[in-house]
Amino acid sequence: MAIVGMGALGCGIADLLARAGVGMLTIVDRDVVEITNLQRQTLYTNEDAAAGLPKVQAAQNRLLAIDPGLTVRSHAVDLTHLNVNQMIEKSVQVVLDGTDNFATRYLLNDLCVERGIPLCYGGVIATRGMQATLTPNSDAETGACLRCLFEEPPPAGTTPTCDTAGVLGPAVSIVAAAQATDALKILLGHQHLLSRSLLEFDLWSNQRRRVDLRGSKRVDCPCCGVHRKREFLSGRNGDEPPHLCGQLAVQIPGNPSGTKIDLESLAQRLASHGRVTGSKVFVRLEQASALPGWKNAAVITVFADGRAIVRGTEDVSQAKGLYAKLIGM
Numbered sequence: 257m258a259i260v261g262m263g264a265l266g267c268g269i270a271d272l273l274a275r276a277g278v279g280m281l282t283i284v285d286r287d288v289v290e291i292t293n294l295q296r297q298t299l300y301t302n303e304d305a306a307a308g309l310p311k312v313q314a315a316q317n318r319l320l321a322i323d324p325g326l327t328v329r330s331h332a333v334d335l336t337h338l339n340v341n342q343m344i345e346k347s348v349q350v351v352l353d354g355t356d357n358f359a360t361r362y363l364l365n366d367l368c369v370e371r372g373i374p375l376c377y378g379g380v381i382a383t384r385g386m387q388a389t390l391t392p393n394s395d396a397e398t399g400a401c402l403r404c405l406f407e408e409p410p411p412a413g414t415t416p417t418c419d420t421a422g423v424l425g426p427a428v429s430i431v432a433a434a435q436a437t438d439a440l441k442i443l444l445g446h447q448h449l450l451s452r453s454l455l456e457f458d459l460w461s462n463q464r465r466r467v468d469l470r471g472s473k474r475v476d477c478p479c480c481g482v483h484r485k486r487e488f489l490s491g492r493n494g495d496e497p498p499h500l501c502g503q504l505a506v507q508i509p510g511n512p513s514g515t516k517i518d519l520e521s522l523a524q525r526l527a528s529h530g531r532v533t534g535s536k537v538f539v540r541l542e543q544a545s546a547l548p549g550w551k552n553a554a555v556i557t558v559f560a561d562g563r564a565i566v567r568g569t570e571d572v573s574q575a576k577g578l579y580a581k582l583i584g585m
């Protein structure tokens with residue numbers, strides 16, 4: 257099994273699966289542990305944050321302390337179409353989604369459809385959670401993929417992120433438990449016991465519903481339908497990759513669709529993360545101190561089409577990670 261994203265969901269899933277005795281786990285994450293993660297990311301400690309350990313390293317230490325017999329393959333990388341086939345080995349039977357961004361989630365959907373393996377999708381934001389296990393290896397009645405349900409990811413900068421909206425720890429536990437349970441059902445050969453539905457809830461307002469997914473597989477789905485484009489896996493999804501643009505500066509390209517961001521509400525979301533300035537055409541966030549592993553304190557300038565210049569690092573994946581957390585991608 258592979259868990260992609262070792263944030264709140266990834267920690268919850270890995271803890272449950274390790275204690276269940278799954279024997280082998282592949283974990284992938286590009287970030288380091290920060291003190292603000294500890295409220296919801298249950299594998300990590302104050303010492304991990306103080307040492308600025310990569311999340312996969314801190315997670316591996318903890319998981320091996322729980323079960324010394326567990327084999328952990330950990331990858332501290334930014335998952336892209338170029339490395340995903342290498343990082344998620346061919347022997348992986350199930351992929352569990354612990355990602356914090358849509359770009360990686362849609363890449364995983366393409367990979368799982370291509371290989372015909374299940375994707376345990378999950379997401380938590382603020383007090384809300386969502387979970388569904390998608391099985392592209394099953395029949396037309398039950399084999400919907402993520403893009404059958406949500407054809408396109410929302411444009412960058414148009415949705416709140418875990419770092420700007422926060423996450424209620426207990427909501428994470430529910431989604432992670434449901435994902436881990438489904439993975440165990442699949443591992444034990446009980447795929448027929450999967451619920452074939454999308455769970456949605458808001459713990460704060462006590463709302464909960466299940467959407468029946470049977471019959472939602474689409475013949476014209478851009479991923480699993482007749483066209484089978486799989487743009488995210490082939491790198492042809494129209495996104496120019498982030499790249500270095502000058503000393504200690506990385507450019508994150510804008511929305512390929514040209515969708516505009518509401519800069520005023522973005523400025524409000526960023527207000528608790530540093531000094532925010534701007535105008536009608538951009539918003540700038542200046543952080544007070546350098547993040548672990550960064551050369552300087554981050555300065556992010558975001559334009560209305562989602563394009564951003566991230567200063568303070570020359571590491572493209574660090575810049576991309578911060579953009580995903582604060583702006584959303």
Ligand SMILES: [Zn+2]
Pocket residue numbers: 400401402403404405473474477478479480481
């Ligand atoms: Zn599909």
